[in-house]
Amino acid sequence: MTKLFALGHGIFSDDFTSDTQFGQQFSAAVASTVKMFRTDGADLSLGLSNVGAAAKAMGVSLSEELAILGMAKGAFNTAAEAGTGYRAFLNGVVNGQSKLGLAFTDSSGKLLPMVDILEKLKAKYGELSAAEIAEISSAMGGSEAGQVYYRAD
Secondary structure, three states: OHHHHHHHHHHHHHHOOOHHHHHHHHHHHHHHHHHHHOOOHHHHHHHHHHHOOHHHHOOOOHHHHHHHHHHHHHHHOOHHHHHHHHHHHHHHHHHHHHHHOOOOEOOOOOEOOHHHHHHHHHHHHOOOOHHHHHHHHHHHOOHHHHHHHHHHO
């Protein structure tokens, strides 16, 4: 838990007015994620480590990042693997939006919440066929990135 807390502090502390506020919010977010997605601190620490600051740099909040890691964990078996997939998704999302003819960032270049991205993809594709899943995966940076999209749904 100490490693998870230190990692989270390094990535997200500037989003909070004090270390106390960070500690309260971070511990609450971790507790919710562990409970909802049946994971643990060590696994989340590896997941956050594999994503690094990439999500934060694109405007993803702490709670959304933990939720995505938790949900995507089902596709990858661990949050650590989900973190690698989420990083692949983040690396491919900017190119993916142009390839798919959709906008996944706001006017300031920050990534839209995953729910909004999923809604845009559902509006364009509806129920996904195998070919459409392959198209989205390819546009987003490969099968790992596609699994994040597929499992976050």
